[in-house]
Amino acid sequence: MKRGFLNSSKAHSKMASVGRPDVHQVLPGVPEGYKTPKVNIKEGDPTIDPKTLPQGAFLFTSLPNIPLDEHDPDNWTSCLLQVATKAQIVDTPGFPRPLLHPPKPRYHIGPTPNMGLAAFSSCALKMGDLILSERALLIAPAHLFAEDNFPEDFTDAQLHQAVFAQAEARLQVAYDRMLPENQKAYMALANSHLQDGSGPILGVMRTNGVNAAPLTRPGDPPMPYSATCKEISRLNHSCSPNTAAEFDMPSFSFRLFAIRDIAAGEELTYTYTDTSASAAVRQKILEPYGFRCTCRACLDPRLSDARRASIHRASPTPALMSMWAEEGLQASPLYGQHAVTLMERYIGAGDLENAMVYARMCSKMKWFGCGAEDWADPAKIKADPQWRKDVK
Ligand SMILES: C[S@@+](CC[C@H](N)C(=O)[O-])C[C@H]1O[C@@H](n2cnc3c(N)ncnc32)[C@H](O)[C@@H]1O
The missing domain is CATH 1.25.40 (Serine Threonine Protein Phosphatase 5, Tetratricopeptide repeat)
Structure with a gap:
């Protein structure tokens, strides 16, 4: 019997772009003339051999690594990953394993009176039932990071906007590598960051990102990754959720499970916050999502x-x-x-x-x-x- 499982460490062709956003148009706070640095290390770029890149360098890639204009029934993820992280993924025994799907659909997406869209169970579910498996649309570093020296006369607000602009420019490259239908699905997701200077791609990621914890390698500094999903990102938040998502490295997919018995038609929820914290702290963590939690x-x-x-x-x-x-x-x-x-x-x-x-x-x-x-x-x-x- 395996012990201690809970303690174990456990995305070229040019494509049409759907609703391609213009970074500078949507980021009015960036000083005129400021250009984001070019961060274009793309797999398949004949001028770059990914093997010569430092382990900490970032690489735009698709995982599983199939030609960008090809369809896979299980989809593939457009990624921005550190070179070492990608190596760790492709070296995982069994990668790329097909997705494990439930025998029949167990959920559907529908409207709520006051929380936008949501996911609902389509049948009675038992604790441990697999609800759905999916590969994310986008996986990218969860933290914003700045890549060059900014002009000294930048105000704090301008600095803030320039960092957002850099992040948006980076994400734009990953977005451009998505299949058109994935771009469409991505831009259809909720965005609670329409007023804070986040570009549209960043705003959707910040609203919908699911923690892809297993991609974070032990090391210094730790690099958390955020995964934006077509389906799982439709789940609303609860501080007493009835589902949990697990990232399965061999299939490079998220699996959503019922963590207790769920009645047919019940809303499916997962948590966006730290459920061990007090209600006041949880509300603070939830603020960027633009709602106040009214769970029990x-x-x-x-x-x-x-x-x-x-x-x-x-x-x-x-x-x-x-x-x-x-x-x-x-x-x-x-x-x-x-x-x-x-x-x-x-x-x-x-x-x-x-x-x-x-x-x-x-x-x-x-x-x-x-x-x-x-x-x-x-x-x-x-x-x-x-x-x-x-x-x-
Ligand atoms: C990841 S999306 C969830 C799906 C979203 N409802 C939609 O229509 O696509 C996060 C957004 O859903 C809404 N939301 C999620 N959980 C909520 C809750 N418990 N109460 C109110 N709104 C919620 C908020 O607008 C939040 O920014």
Whole structure:
């Protein structure tokens, strides 16, 4: 039986452009005459051999690496990645594996009265059910970074705008490499950054980016990546979400799972914030998305804040697990770790019935990337080296 899964480290041809935005038109704060530096290291550029680039250099690429004008039923992602990150991806055993799809569609996108579009379950779902798999439209560094020395007389506001302009110019290259239908899908996504100087491509990324954590290699400085998806990015936020997304490196795709049982027609949500934080802190983190969360935990923060604080401190017990579930925090890695701890505790005590309860729970927690479908097997539990080790 695999232990500690929760602790393990775990995008040429020129194409038509849909609604191609003009960086300087949409960034009025950039001083007249300021030109963004050219950042054009594209794969397939005959003047550059990617193998000679430093590991930290950025590369525009498509993953899986198929010709840019070709269609793949599973789509491909237009990426801006560090050279070393790309190497890590293509060296992943099994890459590029086809996507794992549910046997029939389990969700649909539809309107809400006050939250724009949203995703809804099309059937009753069980905890651990795969809802959808998709490759992102765009993956790029989540953090804005400046690439040249700015004129000394720039004001803070101008500096801010110039950094946005650089980011937009970079993203424009990745956007130009997308298939026209992907460009169209990208520009159709929500944008909560229409007034702050973000260019349109950056604005959509900042509104819809999903954390592609496994792409961040351990190192200094860490480079977080943001993935903008056609479908998953339609999910609205909840501080007690009912889904979680896991990035599967071999297939280079996100998998969205039900993290508890979900009724047919229920809205599917995931979290944009830190669910362990207080309601006030969560609202602050959500501010850039342009809404105030009105989920159950935010409407009654006094009770929920106290409960969240205490359950994050407490040691795992079956009663504590119920409190985590009542608070709707099954996406938290700590919840998963507790399930493993309890399973191990019952294995050590030779308590098969209770060990099976938590083994079944762990087996369904596929959003943690554990892929541990067969943990809930009494024969395996009894064959575990720790079986009955704590029995005096
Ligand atoms: C990633 S998009 C989600 C999909 C979006 N509703 C759409 O129409 O495409 C994020 C945007 O959805 C809206 N949104 C997401 N969660 C919300 C919530 N809990 N309450 C109100 N608006 C929300 C906000 O406008 C936010 O900027």
